[in-house]
Amino acid sequence: MTQSEQLFQQARQVIPGGVNSPVRAFRAVGGNPVFIKSAKGAYLHDEDGNRYIELINSWGPMILGHAHELVEKAVSDAIQHSFSFGAPTRREVEMAELIVSMVPSIEKVRMVNSGTEATMSAIRVARGFTGRDKIIKFEGCYHGHGDSFLIAAGSGAVTMGVPDSPGVTKGVAQDTLTAPYNDLEAVRRLAEANKGQIAAIILEAVAGNMGLVLPAEGFIEGLRALCDAEGIVLIFDEVMTGFRLSASGFQGITNVKPDLTTLGKIIGGGMPVGAYGGRDDIMNCVSPAGPVYQAGTLSGNPIAMAAGYAMLSHLKDHPEVYTTLEATGTRLEAGLRAANAKAGKHYTINRIGSMYTLFFNEGPVTDFETAKASDLKLFGAYFQAMLKRGIYLAPSQFESLFLSTALTPEHVDAILAAHEQSLAEILA
Numbered sequence: 001m002t003q004s005e006q007l008f009q010q011a012r013q014v015i016p017g018g019v020n021s022p023v024r025a026f027r028a029v030g031g032n033p034v035f036i037k038s039a040k041g042a043y044l045h046d047e048d049g050n051r052y053i054e055l056i057n058s059w060g061p062m063i064l065g066h067a068h069e070l071v072e073k074a075v076s077d078a079i080q081h082s083f084s085f086g087a088p089t090r091r092e093v094e095m096a097e098l099i100v101s102m103v104p105s106i107e108k109v110r111m112v113n114s115g116t117e118a119t120m121s122a123i124r125v126a127r128g129f130t131g132r133d134k135i136i137k138f139e140g141c142y143h144g145h146g147d148s149f150l151i152a153a154g155s156g157a158v159t160m161g162v163p164d165s166p167g168v169t170k171g172v173a174q175d176t177l178t179a180p181y182n183d184l185e186a187v188r189r190l191a192e193a194n195k196g197q198i199a200a201i202i203l204e205a206v207a208g209n210m211g212l213v214l215p216a217e218g219f220i221e222g223l224r225a226l227c228d229a230e231g232i233v234l235i236f237d238e239v240m241t242g243f244r245l246s247a248s249g250f251q252g253i254t255n256v257k258p259d260l261t262t263l264g265k266i267i268g269g270g271m272p273v274g275a276y277g278g279r280d281d282i283m284n285c286v287s288p289a290g291p292v293y294q295a296g297t298l299s300g301n302p303i304a305m306a307a308g309y310a311m312l313s314h315l316k317d318h319p320e321v322y323t324t325l326e327a328t329g330t331r332l333e334a335g336l337r338a339a340n341a342k343a344g345k346h347y348t349i350n351r352i353g354s355m356y357t358l359f360f361n362e363g364p365v366t367d368f369e370t371a372k373a374s375d376l377k378l379f380g381a382y383f384q385a386m387l388k389r390g391i392y393l394a395p396s397q398f399e400s401l402f403l404s405t406a407l408t409p410e411h412v413d414a415i416l417a418a419h420e421q422s423l424a425e426i427l428a
């Protein structure tokens, strides 16, 4: 028995399903999850001494690769001064100023401890601000595990077979309306049928949690116009795309500005951090400036702020990070397409910058329905074939992969070689 097998057996005795977040259990791809011992740069090392080239990067945060010296140093400096105070600190002010300077639509920001907290809080504020109850979300978009969002949710919720989780009350579910991603007409119909009742439209402006799906031309613009006309708060959930697609997130590469933005993942540099922010008048509803309550014992934690600040200030000062990531993404995508074509397959690859998904489906993949048309059995076999060859992919078809600046052209070529062999193996 391997160390990973042994640990998983132990874990299942004391942790539900053996993991602290469902996707980690490998249920969608079969086999035993790999237990990670350490990571540096582009590599993960498991408990059995295997090394993997890494394409998850902690689901996004490790955009500079693992254990980057800058973040390590910031954290080790910060821990000299105690781990938490529960009182305001200089670091929080500097962090807020940095975020406001990087994301133009954010005028005020509140730090929390996860993406889930950020999205839960953002819709509460939108409801408080508008005095309305309902929200619109999109099928296959994932906004963390808050009750309001576990309706047609993406990510782990897809492969668990319980997209609508037990424990979410009918009352809560009734206030969440859903539309297919990229279907502006469906959203217009919902808004018309629920006139004056919709507090917010929340979306992953680039969807990463049903696999990567890009917004169709005019989709985001149409939502903006609808929200303006109907007094609806437009929320971009940029927990995944924030600081990844540009130093100001997806909104840095489109003309559309949301009213509120939720952030997570990269913002903590690997520490548990989230944030929500946006228009001054909306954010002034948040307690103690306003009546909408939201709090956190460890929010703005000094160690987490140190890690996040080091990460974000580096990204702000080094625009070449995004050029490098684009070059890596281009090389990888071209190689994958060439290998697929050689195998006579024209699988869909959706990519933007350093995020991509290879769908086992000839596509196009433009929403949750078309994403689900993928051959999941083949994906599972592919995942295992790649893992065996030392490439660590997300253990589900319905996830995006994330590149880091630690990936060199040589790493990309190694990934491509493994891809070609894996395809040959699974299609044989």
Ligand SMILES: *Cc1c(COP(=O)(O)O)cnc(C)c1O
Binding pocket: 113, 114, 115, 116, 117, 119, 142, 143, 144, 145, 204, 208, 209, 237, 238, 239, 240, 264, 265, 274
């Ligand atoms: C990861 C993610 C979340 C949830 O963040 P957690 O930190 O896991 O709670 C919310 N929204 C999106 C778009 C995400 O990718």
